[in-house]
Amino acid sequence: MTSITAPLFADNPVLFVQWLRDVAPYVHTFRDKTFVIAFDGELVEQGHLEDLAYDVSLLRAMGMRIVLVHGARPQIEKQLSLRGKSSEFLNGIRITSSAALNSVKEASGALRLSIEAAFSQGLPNTPMAGSDINVISGNFVTAKPIGVLNGVDFQHTGEVRKVAHDDIIKQLAMGNVVLLSPLGFSPTGEAFNLTNTEVAAAVASALKADKLIMMSDQAVLDENGQWVSEYNAVQARAAAESLALDHPLRPWLQAGYTAVENGVARAHIIPSDLDGSLLLELFRHEGVGTMITTKLLETIRPATPDDLGGILQLITPLEQNGTLVPRGREKLEAELPLFSVIEHDNYILGCAALYPFEEEKMAEMACFSIDATAQGTGLGSRILKHMEQRAKAEGFKHLFVLTTRAAHWFLKNGFIAGTVDDLPSNKQSMYNWQRKSQIFIKKIV
Structure with missing residues (x-):
């Protein structure tokens, strides 16, 4: 004591x-x-x-x-x-x-x-x-x-x-x-x-x-x-x-x-x-x-305007240390319909966004973030599964991510390494060569 x-x-x-x-x-x-x-x-x-x-x-x-x-x-x-x-x-x-x-x-x-x-x-x-x-x-x-x-x-x-x-x-x-x-x-x-x-x-x-x-x-x-x-x-x-x-x-x-x-x-x-x-x-x-x-307190759902503060609190430290690309409040607010959040007992523990590339039937999962206190509890896998289901429901054939720090996790979860040439053409033109993010792609089944 x-x-x-x-x-x-x-x-x-x-x-x-x-x-x-x-x-x-x-x-x-x-x-x-x-x-x-x-x-x-x-x-x-x-x-x-x-x-x-x-x-x-x-x-x-x-x-x-x-x-x-x-x-x-x-x-x-x-x-x-x-x-x-x-x-x-x-x-x-x-x-x-x-x-x-x-x-x-x-x-x-x-x-x-x-x-x-x-x-x-x-x-x-x-x-x-x-x-x-x-x-x-x-x-x-x-x-x-x-x-x-x-x-x-x-x-x-x-x-x-x-x-x-x-x-x-x-x-x-x-x-x-x-x-x-x-x-x-x-x-x-x-x-x-x-x-x-x-x-x-x-x-x-x-x-x-x-x-x-x-x-x-x-x-x-x-x-x-x-x-x-x-x-x-x-x-x-x-x-x-x-x-x-x-x-x-x-x-x-x-x-x-x-x-x-x-x-x-x-x-x-x-x-x-x-x-x-x-x-x-x-x-x-x-x-x-x-x-x-009486019922489980964890839900994965589309983000709402009320979630903006929780998402910002979640991603700001990762933007500051360079893990995520800074978005800013206005950009995040505009893109909120693309986001899903995982909530437990009214507390946002994770989020991810799905950016569509209709022509190539591909979608990017971005701004993927898990609260530090909840890492290692399986939340990441549950959000990933949810995003894959979203992508499939919207008719996409492949899901891709760009990451600088989580390569092994994505490989473990069924992604394969790709190159810039594998990305949709619009995404290729936006690729940040200074960040040198690794590219991983997964077929949606």
């Missing part, structure tokens, strides 16, 4: 100012928003509780309303071991005997005290300095027994029946952080062991929270082992159902799509072992986890 007095930007105050400006829009957007944050007991075992408390305190200081839902599996295992008992699971769900329930109560109680203590720190020269945060726990979750499934009695294992959302809202309105354990109580006073993922999804749904954020040591990967940055609810459900019933990632995905389907704006699965992952997910556009929404 880095002290707040550490001169992180001492050698580059400009970087600090730019960082602060970049973060400011998120602070405005998230003020008075409700976040439900779920984490496993493993996070505490691995020594990350203090850092989480620092980050949550920072969010609360910015005006965000926070509900925490903790898990306790490793702590329960320790309590059972002390009693000489072993765990019983079926399809990843604990069968909670009377002895196991006592272990659940003790583990959850001790863990709750540790979490409350972490938020009570006020040491100078730490992120908690000057903080005054009240953590409130209570019987906000009513539970019922799972009962007998496939001939197995789950005993004191339960599921959420109801959430006292009005009471939670009152606590949040008073500025308190609400802390929930994986326990629920019946109207008759019985206690039931719950999963923190189900509690988190149920609470987020009842509150119509703005975000459900789940901290997991399980990364969401596709069939090729590549990190998945975004799912819609349908994709998240399919991904969950493709996993074994006892796979540790399955309940996180289930909680994510369940919450989104019940009115939560967005769910996030972020790495619990990455220091600051909560802040990185919230305050960097590209994030560090997997976001689940």
